[in-house]
Amino acid sequence: MARIDTDRFLRDLHELRQIGRFRTGVHRPTYSPQDMQARRWLMERMAECGLEPSIDGIGNVLGRHPGPGPKLLVGSHIETQNEAGWLDGALGVVAGLALARAGLPVDVVACADEEGHYGGFLGSRSLLGELSEAEIDAARNRTTGQPLREALAEAGLAGLPRPALDPARYKGFFELHIEQGTQLEQAGLRAGVVTGIVAIWQWKIVIEGQQDHAGGTTMAERRDAGLTAIRLLAAIDAEFPRHVGERTTWTTGRITLDPGAPSIIPGRAEILFQFRDLSEEKLRELEAVLRRLIQESNRRERCPATLHALSLSKPALCDPTMMRCLEEAAEALAPGAWQRMPSGAGHDAQYMARIMPAAMLFTPSIGGISHHWSEDTKEEDLVLGVSILGEAAERYLRA
Amino acid sequence: MARIDTDRFLRDLHELRQIGRFRTGVHRPTYSPQDMQARRWLMERMAECGLEPSIDGIGNVLGRHPGPGPKLLVGSHIETQNEAGWLDGALGVVAGLALARAGLPVDVVACADEEGHYGGFLGSRSLLGELSEAEIDAARNRTTGQPLREALAEAGLAGLPRPALDPARYKGFFELHIEQGTQLEQAGLRAGVVTGIVAIWQWKIVIEGQQDHAGGTTMAERRDAGLTAIRLLAAIDAEFPRHVGERTTWTTGRITLDPGAPSIIPGRAEILFQFRDLSEEKLRELEAVLRRLIQESNRRERCPATLHALSLSKPALCDPTMMRCLEEAAEALAPGAWQRMPSGAGHDAQYMARIMPAAMLFTPSIGGISHHWSEDTKEEDLVLGVSILGEAAERYLRA
Numbered sequence: 001m002a003r004i005d006t007d008r009f010l011r012d013l014h015e016l017r018q019i020g021r022f023r024t025g026v027h028r029p030t031y032s033p034q035d036m037q038a039r040r041w042l043m044e045r046m047a048e049c050g051l052e053p054s055i056d057g058i059g060n061v062l063g064r065h066p067g068p069g070p071k072l073l074v075g076s077h078i079e080t081q082n083e084a085g086w087l088d089g090a091l092g093v094v095a096g097l098a099l100a101r102a103g104l105p106v107d108v109v110a111c112a113d114e115e116g117h118y119g120g121f122l123g124s125r126s127l128l129g130e131l132s133e134a135e136i137d138a139a140r141n142r143t144t145g146q147p148l149r150e151a152l153a154e155a156g157l158a159g160l161p162r163p164a165l166d167p168a169r170y171k172g173f174f175e176l177h178i179e180q181g182t183q184l185e186q187a188g189l190r191a192g193v194v195t196g197i198v199a200i201w202q203w204k205i206v207i208e209g210q211q212d213h214a215g216g217t218t219m220a221e222r223r224d225a226g227l228t229a230i231r232l233l234a235a236i237d238a239e240f241p242r243h244v245g246e247r248t249t250w251t252t253g254r255i256t257l258d259p260g261a262p263s264i265i266p267g268r269a270e271i272l273f274q275f276r277d278l279s280e281e282k283l284r285e286l287e288a289v290l291r292r293l294i295q296e297s298n299r300r301e302r303c304p305a306t307l308h309a310l311s312l313s314k315p316a317l318c319d320p321t322m323m324r325c326l327e328e329a330a331e332a333l334a335p336g337a338w339q340r341m342p343s344g345a346g347h348d349a350q351y352m353a354r355i356m357p358a359a360m361l362f363t364p365s366i367g368g369i370s371h372h373w374s375e376d377t378k379e380e381d382l383v384l385g386v387s388i389l390g391e392a393a394e395r396y397l398r399a
Numbered sequence: 400m401a402r403i404d405t406d407r408f409l410r411d412l413h414e415l416r417q418i419g420r421f422r423t424g425v426h427r428p429t430y431s432p433q434d435m436q437a438r439r440w441l442m443e444r445m446a447e448c449g450l451e452p453s454i455d456g457i458g459n460v461l462g463r464h465p466g467p468g469p470k471l472l473v474g475s476h477i478e479t480q481n482e483a484g485w486l487d488g489a490l491g492v493v494a495g496l497a498l499a500r501a502g503l504p505v506d507v508v509a510c511a512d513e514e515g516h517y518g519g520f521l522g523s524r525s526l527l528g529e530l531s532e533a534e535i536d537a538a539r540n541r542t543t544g545q546p547l548r549e550a551l552a553e554a555g556l557a558g559l560p561r562p563a564l565d566p567a568r569y570k571g572f573f574e575l576h577i578e579q580g581t582q583l584e585q586a587g588l589r590a591g592v593v594t595g596i597v598a599i600w601q602w603k604i605v606i607e608g609q610q611d612h613a614g615g616t617t618m619a620e621r622r623d624a625g626l627t628a629i630r631l632l633a634a635i636d637a638e639f640p641r642h643v644g645e646r647t648t649w650t651t652g653r654i655t656l657d658p659g660a661p662s663i664i665p666g667r668a669e670i671l672f673q674f675r676d677l678s679e680e681k682l683r684e685l686e687a688v689l690r691r692l693i694q695e696s697n698r699r700e701r702c703p704a705t706l707h708a709l710s711l712s713k714p715a716l717c718d719p720t721m722m723r724c725l726e727e728a729a730e731a732l733a734p735g736a737w738q739r740m741p742s743g744a745g746h747d748a749q750y751m752a753r754i755m756p757a758a759m760l761f762t763p764s765i766g767g768i769s770h771h772w773s774e775d776t777k778e779e780d781l782v783l784g785v786s787i788l789g790e791a792a793e794r795y796l797r798a
Contacts, residue, residue, distance in 0.1 A: 181615030198614065202661055213769055214650040215597065215675055215743030216580030219643075221767075226651050227636060234633035237626060244618075251613040252625050253661040255654045262601055262652040262671045262709075272661045276614055310661075344614030368620075370612055371663075 002102040004390045006383045009098040012045060013382070016078070016094060017086040025373025026086050029143075030079040030117040031059060031151040038078050042093065042110055049100040051108060057152070057160035058126045058136070059112035063096075065105050070171045072393055073356070074099055075109035076348055077123065082143070085375025087178050087382075089114060091363070095176040095386045104393055107170070111348045117141055118148045120311070124351035129164035165355065172322050172396060173352035175360045176389050178377055180345050182368035190381050191338040191388055192362035193326045197350040198247070198276040198342055199315040201283055205232070205294070209303040211259065211267025226257040226266035228303040233271065235293045240275075243289050245282050247342050250275040269303075278315045278342045316350035319357030322396055326361055329391035334384055361389055401501040403789045405782045408497040411444060412781070415477070415493060416485040424772025425485050428542075429478040429516040430458060430550040437477050441492065441509055448499040450507060456551070456559035457525045457535070458511035462495075464504050469570045471792055472755070473498055474508035475747055476522065481542070484774025486577050486781075488513060490762070494575040494785045503792055506569070510747045516540055517547045519710070523750035528563035564754065571721050571795060572751035574759045575788050577776055579744050581767035589780050590737040590787055591761035592725045596749040597646070597675040597741055598714040600682055602689070604631070608702040610658065610666025625656040625665035627702040632670065634692045639674075642688050644681050646741050649674040668702075677714045677741045715749035718756030721795055725760055728790035733783055760788055 019041060020026045020034030028035040039061050043053035046063030053063045061078075065071055076092025089110075096108035112123030118139045125131040139148035152158050179185075184192050209225030233252060240250050252273050257266035275286050294305050323340075330338035343360060352358045363385040366376045418440060419425045419433030427434040438460050442452035445462030452462045460477075464470055475491025488509075495507035511522030517538045524530040538547035551557050578584075583591050608624030632651060639649055651672050656665035674685050693704050722739075729737035742759060751757045762784040765775045 179615060180612050181617070182620060183617070186620075200614070200662070212767065213579050213744060214648060214652065214673065215599070215745070216578065216764075216767060216769065217648070217743070218580070218582070218646065219640075219648055221581060221585075224650070226654070230629060230632040230636060230651070233629045234636075237629060241618075247617065249613060249616070249618055251623070251662070251664055252629070252656070253613065253663055253665065254656055254659040255625070257651070257653055260653040262673055263599070263650070264652055265650055266652065274613065274661055344616070345612055346614065365615075368611065368615065370615065 002104050002390055002394055004098050004102050004387055009386050012094045016090050022083045023373045025084055026080050027083050028080045030113040031155040035079045036155050045097050049097055051100055057157055057162040058122055059157055060123045061110040063108040065107050071169055072106045073109055073170045073173045074106050076175050077114035078110045079115055081115050081371045083373050084371050087377055088370055092176045095389055098386050099390050099393055114348050121351055124348040126162050127165045128351055167355040170356045172357040175349040176385050178365045179362040180365055180370035183341055184364040189337050189339050190334050190384055191330050192341040193323055194318055194343045194360035195340050196278045196315055196317040196342055197347055198278050198344055199313045200274055200276050201312045202274040202310040204308040204310055205271040205305055207269040207303050207305045209267050212265040214263045214265050222265055223302045224265050225269040225303045228301045229269035232297045248277045316353040318359045321399055322357050322359035325392040325395040329388045333388050401503050401789055401793055403497050403501050403786055408785050411493045415489050421482045422772045424483055425479050426482050427479045429512040430554040434478045435554050444496050448496055450499055456556055456561040457521055458556055459522045460509040462507040464506050470568055471505045472569045472572045473505050475574050476513035477509045478514055480514050480770045482772050483770050486776055487769055491575045494788055497785050498789050498792055513747050520750055523747040525561045526564045527750055566754040569755045571756035574748040575784050577764045578761040579764055579769035582740055583763040588736050588738050589733050589783055590729050591740040592722055593717055593742045593759035594739050595677045595714055595716040595741055596746055597677050597743055598712045599673055599675050600711045601673040601709040603707040603709055604670040604704055606668040606702050606704045608666050611664040613662045613664050621664055622701045623664050624668040624702045627700040628668035631696045647676045715752040717758045720798055721756050721758035724791040724794040728787045732787050
């Protein structure tokens with residue numbers, strides 16, 4: 001059995017935490033000086049483990065195992081949300097280092113911009129050959145508006161090649177990640193074997209009314225886009241629970257009333273609405289419910305609503321054999337203290353799953369907190385996570 | 400009977416329209432160079448009509464009639480909302496000039512900043528002695544953030560006295576204004592005798608939840624402040640119509656979900672909500688309904704809602720004798736083509752009504768449009784309006 005140096009694993013995690021430190025978390029937005037420092041740090045660690053490190057034209061860092069035979073790909077991402085946690089992404093990458101250091105035939109990868117500062121999964125999509133130069137030309141930082149091309153040039157990445165991964169090289173992809181929820185904590189469990197990564201269907205609902213003075217316009221005369229929005233959202237709240245599965249989620253993240261002034265009847269409302277599920281059939285059913293509720297709104301209300309699909313991702317199911325190896329390893333190292341569970345959040349693994357078998361392991365998040373500097377996990381759970389991952393990798397290589 | 404020079408009245412209106420012209424409307428925000436030019440233009444017109452013009456330390460322009468005996472005060476305001484209409488405010492001030500020019504014992508007033516660029520009714524409140532130096536110290540432009548003191552200094556108004564009006568000098572205040580709604584137009588009428596100016600009770604409702612990742616947090620675990628907001632607003636929508644009067648209005652002008660991102664469960668929601676009515680009893684009843692709905696929400700929901708009063712103004716009823724004079728004049732000049740109606744919007748008259756009898760006359764707004772450069776009224780209706788005002792003023796002076 002491969003021997004994971006868990007002390008070194010924790011030391012690596014804490015060393016990486018110092019780069020861009022913010023309170024007890026980190027601030028390493030994609031291509032920032034802190035992020036690039038972290039990528040250089042990672043390439044040095046890879047070389048120490050005997051891997052051949054490289055960085056590509058979108059910032060992906062890949063450490064290739066030099067030996068012969070089939071390999072595993074292990075990793076995640078190392079940039080962070082703004083002022084965010086020290087484990088999100090970093091855990092999976094540093095776990096990859098630990099497996100390589102233990103002598104397992106592992107390539108380690110840090111996919112760039114999983115956090116979406118410039119787009120959606122730029123790094124993993126580039127590794128699949130699915131990121132076009134035109135998309136890079138058009139992308140901008142969602143906060144600062146800086147063009148991606150300019151950020152790449154400043155980071156010293158302009159002009160570097162962006163080779164796609166060769167699926168034939170790999171037997172599978174493993175990603176260790178924090179749960180970013182409280183399922184494990186509330187159940188008193190220490191590890192979660194991920195069954196799949198839910199798809200996110202993201203919508204914009206636009207409602208057109210008539211902007212008017214809130215004093216001069218009687219209720220009967222009004223075409224209040226905000227009121228139509230409230231009624232539609234209340235109908236969704238009443239109807240969705242009848243159609244959803246056990247782990248379906250649906251969220252209204254933003255409601256914008258235009259112009260948004262206290263004494264002006266909103267002439268326009270814009271709603272950001274999404275739902276998530278592991279089953280495409282369920283997603284299609286929810287879309288049908290949403291379209292029906294909007295049709296009913298348009299029959300009843302004076303302000304027409306239109307539905308615009310922003311993004312419709314595909315659910316990614318984890319590989320059954322890899323899952324079984326994770327389950328056996330979890331049961332061996334933490335008997336009865338693990339469960340199967342879907343991932344409600346998106347991860348690089350959902351892209352890797354398109355070209356090779358893929359699986360994920362969750363460690364508990366204290367209080368379910370993530371995307372915040374106070375994000376944390378008990379060190380014993382981190383150690384258990386990397387140990388299960390190592391054990392599962394060995395079992396899967398033998399499988 | 401006093402002879403109103405309606406051609407000159409229209410010429411004055413069109414001349415004033417040239418100052419700060421924007422498309423077919425005007426842009427004269429309070430204390431802007433265009434606004435100050437309009438105030439100087441007004442003082443020149445006042446002098447031509449035989450009035451003694453003055454400007455005070457908050458920008459109020461007052462033209463005093465030099466003769467003996469009781470006076471009427473006639474006016475409104477001349478600054479505008481940004482890129483707004485040519486008649487809102489200007490109509491009432493220029494109508495005052497027309498009455499003075501016709502020989503009526505009239506003081507003409509343009510109250511500063513009725514449009515609230517720096518506060519609420521700064522000018523009319525100063526004329527009542529209700530505007531403190533401390534409030535002026537603290538006030539800033541709601542758009543640019545410029546301190547009011549700085550704006551007053553740039554406009555050359557710093558250090559000027561701010562005398563209060565002497566109520567004993569006046570028999571009453573008349574204000575001619577555009578309707579800013581479609582009541583008259585839809586009824587095919589040409590004038591509205593205002594029964595009173597509704598009070599606005601403006602509230603902020605704050606709902607506290609728990610910000611979480613929309614993927615990692617199950618529906619059962621969530622404390623979604625946005626969802627509680629939707630349910631509360633739906634309850635208001637269902638319940639308010641059972642309690643309101645014929646001309647009550649209620650409006651949700653803004654819903655802010657924090658942080659407002661597509662994949663984050665809102666941790667906080669803020670709602671701007673207001674209702675308006677002419678009856679204080681009705682306003683108190685609506686407040687009780689609102690408080691009950693919030694209590695019910697707090698019993699039912701996991702996200703507590705709190706109610707914060709932002710401003711609770713008082714309704715201002717128009718003087719019955721002045722209203723009767725307006726009605727008799729309207730019936731004499733436009734038989735059957737007028738109605739009584741409340742004002743849903745606030746006006747300087749609501750402050751003047753605190754120290755003297757006050758009344759208002761509305762002319763129709765084409766399409767109900769106001770606070771927009773396309774605001775307009777037929778010239779024949781403008782002429783009818785100033786003629787009714789002149790006739791009513793004569794009748795009231797005799798009454």
